[in-house]
Amino acid sequence: GNLWGYGKEDGPSVWHKNYPVAQGDRQSPIDIVPHQASHDPSLGPVVLNYDQCTSIKIANNGHSVVVEFDDSDDRSVIRGGPLDNPYRLKQFHFHWGVKGCHGSEHTVAGNSYASELHLVHWNAVKYTTFGEAATAPDGLAVLGIFLQTGDDHRWLNMITDALYTVKFKGSAADFKGFNPKCLLPSSLHYWTYLGSLTTPPLHESVIWIVVKDPITVSEKQLGKLRTLLFTGEEEDQRTRMENNFRPPQLLKGRNVLWSFR
Ligand SMILES: NS(=O)(=O)c1cccc(F)c1
Numbered sequence: 001g002n003l004w005g006y007g008k009e010d011g012p013s014v015w016h017k018n019y020p021v022a023q024g025d026r027q028s029p030i031d032i033v034p035h036q037a038s039h040d041p042s043l044g045p046v047v048l049n050y051d052q053c054t055s056i057k058i059a060n061n062g063h064s065v066v067v068e069f070d071d072s073d074d075r076s077v078i079r080g081g082p083l084d085n086p087y088r089l090k091q092f093h094f095h096w097g098v099k100g101c102h103g104s105e106h107t108v109a110g111n112s113y114a115s116e117l118h119l120v121h122w123n124a125v126k127y128t129t130f131g132e133a134a135t136a137p138d139g140l141a142v143l144g145i146f147l148q149t150g151d152d153h154r155w156l157n158m159i160t161d162a163l164y165t166v167k168f169k170g171s172a173a174d175f176k177g178f179n180p181k182c183l184l185p186s187s188l189h190y191w192t193y194l195g196s197l198t199t200p201p202l203h204e205s206v207i208w209i210v211v212k213d214p215i216t217v218s219e220k221q222l223g224k225l226r227t228l229l230f231t232g233e234e235e236d237q238r239t240r241m242e243n244n245f246r247p248p249q250l251l252k253g254r255n256v257l258w259s260f261r
Pocket residue numbers: 118120142196197198199200
């Protein structure tokens with residue numbers, strides 16, 4: 001049985017029963033209200049060194065589709081911006097809805113996007129393992145990228161063309177040589193705030209860096225994400241993977257900073 005999900009019985013509204021931190025003071029995602037954010041001139045640009053980055057595999061973990069990276073050294077890191085150390089790329093995954101206009105986790109002035117890409121990094125300077133970093137207040141840095149619908153995204157096809165290999169929960173396949181830099185918008189202007197994992201265990205360990213400009217993907221490409229299943233091959237109940245997003249949480253006095261002029 002699954003511990004949690006996105007359905008009526010096991011979805012975000014009941015996660016607090018098994019994960020009380022769901023009602024904590026730095027939960028994610030949030031609604032970003034641009035006019036209430038503060039500009040911090042000391043916030044420099046985020047710098048991504050993904051050149052030598054090596055993806056290893058693509059997997060269906062029953063909640064999303066995840067591309068995992070070799071994080072045994074500092075080849076692929078994010079630095080700068082609000083970060084005091086370089087953070088190592090561990091994996092990226094997506095959240096999406098059931099049709100066009102809903103599916104992102106963060107919202108901007110109450111508006112959702114069709115999907116949201118999360119590039120997950122961990123502080124290997126201060127911590128020894130991802131697991132240890134994932135429970136530390138400055139352990140993780142997640143770069144959030146919004147996806148809007150429009151024309152086909154040339155590079156997203158590399159991912160959507162591989163989804164048939166990971167249709168069922170628990171399936172995985174080789175996925176080498178993919179550099180996620182090709183999934184980023186041209187401008188990396190961002191908002192940043194202190195938050196949490198957006199899925200259980202909801203640890204309050206994430207420095208969020210949410211990029212302002214979306215990338216454009218086609219409805220067809222998003223539709224391929226929705227051919228994935230929450231359920232495993234052995235289960236008789238086939239449930240489409242869709243609406244795997246948590247709604248915005250209370251800000252509880254936090255400050256959202258922005259980097260761009
Ligand atoms: N959705 S998320 O906050 O990026 C996230 C959830 C769980 C684990 C993880 F590494 C990242």
